Amino acid sequence: MSIFSRRLLLIAAAGASLALAGCNKGGGTGTVSAEDMSLGDANAKVKVVEYASVTCSHCAAFNETTFPAFKAKYIDTGKVHYTFKEFLTPPEQVAAAGFLVARCAGKDKYFTVIDALFRGQQEMFQSGDMRGGLLRVAQSAGMTEEQFNACVQDEAALTALNERVEKAIRQDGISATPTFVVNGKKIKEGEISMAELDAAIAEASK
Numbered sequence: 001m002s003i004f005s006r007r008l009l010l011i012a013a014a015g016a017s018l019a020l021a022g023c024n025k026g027g028g029t030g031t032v033s034a035e036d037m038s039l040g041d042a043n044a045k046v047k048v049v050e051y052a053s054v055t056c057s058h059c060a061a062f063n064e065t066t067f068p069a070f071k072a073k074y075i076d077t078g079k080v081h082y083t084f085k086e087f088l089t090p091p092e093q094v095a096a097a098g099f100l101v102a103r104c105a106g107k108d109k110y111f112t113v114i115d116a117l118f119r120g121q122q123e124m125f126q127s128g129d130m131r132g133g134l135l136r137v138a139q140s141a142g143m144t145e146e147q148f149n150a151c152v153q154d155e156a157a158l159t160a161l162n163e164r165v166e167k168a169i170r171q172d173g174i175s176a177t178p179t180f181v182v183n184g185k186k187i188k189e190g191e192i193s194m195a196e197l198d199a200a201i202a203e204a205s206k
Contacts, residue, residue: 031172031184035164037110038083040075046204048074048082048197049181051168053089054098056177058191060118066194074201084114087177088165094130097152099161101134104151105141113141 032038032049052059074080088095102113116137124133138148151157168174172181176189180197183204188196 032081032083035160036083036085037107038081039071039111040081041078042081044079044081046074046080046201047183048080048201049085050082051085051087051172051174051177051179051181053087053095053177054102054114054117055091055095055121056087056089057121059178060121062178062191063115063118066192066197069194070197074197079205080201084111085168085174086161086164087168087174088162089177091130094124094134096158096161097130097134098137100152100154100157101138101141101143101148103157104147104154105138105143109141113137116140 032047050062052062054060071082075082086099098114098117102110102117105113117134120133120137124130127133134152135145135148138151139145143151173186178189178191179186180188180192180200182200185204187200
């Protein structure tokens with residue numbers, strides 16, 4: 001059964017069904033916890049949270065067209081503390097595996113792996129070789145095929161991932177990717193421009 005056990009597929013599907021249902025929509029608080037992955041100065045006045053999936057084409061487009069400039073202007077200068085929150089979109093099991101690989105690579109390589117997954121997304125979908133695409137990204141981060149196999153079959157890690165996704169749905173009211181939250185206020189569902197980010201950050205900086 002591809003690279004997943006039946007149990008892993010069922011767990012991923014359970015999280016995905018919640019995501020697609022958009023249960024209990026709330027205000028999109030974007031609360032950051034120790035389990036989340038972040039960049040920048042934790043003491044920055046402005047907190048930007050992005051909910052995204054590595055199988056979301058709009059997320060990949062933001063990563064390629066807008067994120068580099070946003071990072072250079074705000075994260076690298078200490079003006080913004082940025083947090084990436086994981087979400088699952090179809091094919092959910094591929095998104096889950098991608099996030100597991102990113103975490104297995106380690107905190108210092110997490111965002112490098114996420115970027116590689118976004119950049120390789122189109123080719124992976126066009127070829128249909130999901131496992132091969134994921135494996136190549138894992139190997140580029142220094143993982144062996146054996147480590148990759150163990151990583152994507154880690155039931156405890158996948159359960160934790162699904163718990164994070166369920167929390168995003170139930171507590172933060174997230175039902176679409178990408179979703180952007182600035183200082184606790186949901187400002188956009190879908191791709192966001194640099195101009196829109198500039199305006200939201202300027203408002204939050206007052």
